[in-house]
Amino acid sequence: MKEFVKWIEDNNKDYEKYMQLTDSLDDFLRNYVIIDEDVVHGIFSNLINVLANCDEISYEEQGMEYAYVILHFIERYRRFQKIIMFLLREGVLRLKDVYRFLDIGTGPAPAIFAFSDIVSCFNEYNSTKESVEFLPDYVELSHSFRHWLHHFVEFLWVKHGPDSYNVPFHHGTFLDYEKIEFNEVSFSFHINGQEFTQYRKSPLKHRYNTIFFSNFLTTGDTVDRFESQIIETAKWALNDSIIAVIGAPGSKSNKYKEVYDRVDELLNNRRLGNYKFIAHSYKVTMPQEEFYFDYSDKFGVRLKEFYKSILIHCGTFTDLDKYPKEKNLFNSVIDESYAKVNTWQVNVYKKHSRLRRGIHGGRTQRHITDSSQHQST
Numbered sequence: 001m002k003e004f005v006k007w008i009e010d011n012n013k014d015y016e017k018y019m020q021l022t023d024s025l026d027d028f029l030r031n032y033v034i035i036d037e038d039v040v041h042g043i044f045s046n047l048i049n050v051l052a053n054c055d056e057i058s059y060e061e062q063g064m065e066y067a068y069v070i071l072h073f074i075e076r077y078r079r080f081q082k083i084i085m086f087l088l089r090e091g092v093l094r095l096k097d098v099y100r101f102l103d104i105g106t107g108p109a110p111a112i113f114a115f116s117d118i119v120s121c122f123n124e125y126n127s128t129k130e131s132v133e134f135l136p137d138y139v140e141l142s143h144s145f146r147h148w149l150h151h152f153v154e155f156l157w158v159k160h161g162p163d164s165y166n167v168p169f170h171h172g173t174f175l176d177y178e179k180i181e182f183n184e185v186s187f188s189f190h191i192n193g194q195e196f197t198q199y200r201k202s203p204l205k206h207r208y209n210t211i212f213f214s215n216f217l218t219t220g221d222t223v224d225r226f227e228s229q230i231i232e233t234a235k236w237a238l239n240d241s242i243i244a245v246i247g248a249p250g251s252k253s254n255k256y257k258e259v260y261d262r263v264d265e266l267l268n269n270r271r272l273g274n275y276k277f278i279a280h281s282y283k284v285t286m287p288q289e290e291f292y293f294d295y296s297d298k299f300g301v302r303l304k305e306f307y308k309s310i311l312i313h314c315g316t317f318t319d320l321d322k323y324p325k326e327k328n329l330f331n332s333v334i335d336e337s338y339a340k341v342n343t344w345q346v347n348v349y350k351k352h353s354r355l356r357r358g359i360h361g362g363r364t365q366r367h368i369t370d371s372s373q374h375q376s377t
Contacts, residue, residue, distance in 0.1 A: 001088040001095060007125050008118075014081050017117040018299055020160070022074050022306050028155050030313045033066060037317045043067045044314070044323040051329070055218035058142065065108070065144040070310055073108045074303055075293050075342065076215075080114035082291050083246065083346055088118075092284055092348055093210065093242060095122075098133040100238065102208040104177060105216025106138035107145050108152075109167060111246075115210075116166040137208070138172035139180065139216075146171045173206065177216070180229055182206045182236035209241040215344075217245060220258035227266060234281045234351055235272045241351045243267065243281070249290050249345040260347055267349045279353035289345050296339040308334045 008014050034040060042063020049057060050067045059065050087093035099119065103111045119134040126132070140146055153169045174180050183203040211233060217223050223230070234243060250257035264283060272279040294300050311330045314320060320327045332338060 001091065001093075004122060004125050005085050005089040008085065008121055013121045013124075014085065014117075015298065017121070018074075018078060018081065019302060021077060021113060021117075022302055024156055024159060025069070025074065025152075026306055026309050027159070028152055029066070029070070029310060032151075032155065034310070034313055034317070039063065039066070040314045040317045043070065044320070044326045047071065047323075047326045047329065055215065059107075059144050060142065065142065065148050069108050069148065070307075073110055074306060076110040077114050078293055078299050079246075079291065079344055080111045080212075080214075081118070083244070084115055084118050086288065086291070086346075087242070087244075087348065090286060092286065092350075094240065096132065096209060097130075098135060099210050100208045101134065101136045101210045102206075102212070102233075103136065103138040104211065104213045104233070106140045106149075106172065106214060107142070109138065109149050111212050111214045112136045112138065112167050113165065119166065134166045136166065136168060137174070137206070138168065139174040139177045140172055141176055177226060177229055180232070182232060207236060207238050209238040211237060211241065211243045213243070213245045213247075215247050217259050217263065218247065219255055220262050223259055223262040223266070230263070230266050231270070231272075234267055234270065234349070235279070237351045239279075239351070239353045242284070243349040243351065245347045245349075247345060249343050251290070251345075252343070256345065260345070263347065272351065273353065273356075276356060277353045278356055279351065281349050281351045284348040284350050286346075286348065289347065290343055291346065292344075293342040294339070295333070295341070300339075304334045304338070 034043070042061075043066050046061065046064040046067040047070075050064060050071055054068065054072070057064065059068060084093065099115070101112070101115055103109065106112060115136065116134055119132055123131045140149075149167070150169065150171065153165060153167050156165050156167075157169070183205055185203050217226070217230075237243065245260065245263050247259060248256045250260045267281045268283040270281045272281060295304065307330055311320070311327075311334070333340075
């Protein structure tokens, strides 16, 4: 996949996709969201809170999801572009016929948009062969983010066509990670006169081969709270799957260092098998774990232009001097001399599984024609 990533960079495909999404978001916000003073108030009254406490708030207060989208969506989209391209280049993320992707804590879904665009690029690059399929799903508790994502994808499909972004137009399968079920049991009822019979259907099995925790595990206590769910996520992942944990760099944050240490305890060299499969997960050693977004490169310059556009547009509805801290925040970022570098860390775990000998007539996993899609464990 090194040649493919080089093709992306040589042809500026990552910048082309970045520009299209940034331009589209600017259009969507200015023409369909920020349409009166009340919306501006909802956004500006939440900017500082979103910036300082983005991992602690619920995003259900009016305007808070838009404040988050304005501040973080495009920058984090670029983060995930860089992460996915790096994982492909290093062979950590391998080419598959189908990427069954689960984004845990998706928010406005920058990871899904980035992955969708990378797969689209690959199908263009590999146009003479059968297309790679991308099947995304997500976990998100905030109804505000779910509704925002629904409407933004609808807008994008009208603007660029229904094949432009493979992002869930419908709401994602999972609301609350604490209650996630990878083997979802459903029931049907048959009513006959005064009697009814309840039938238990076969479980609906949710299986994924690429899983991101998108800045979802933010404290050691969060990891402890979701310990059983994290292990279950790895247990029910498909063979040869990856699980990526993304957040602030542990080298600069003791809080995140504790997160990564705790996840290591749960997923590194973890046995995940059962009576049918032998399975384990382990941490992938990579030449690089920290990545950055640079406000002085062309991606950063375009983001500054986006911030300036939104600031000017908001100022047409009200006097922004009413929000001095928030206005100064925008003005400092859009200044030409602003050259901050935002960093983040990625830890990746690999899951492998194979059939135990004697199961299904002694067949082993190599006899299964598509190991990327069989339901391991």
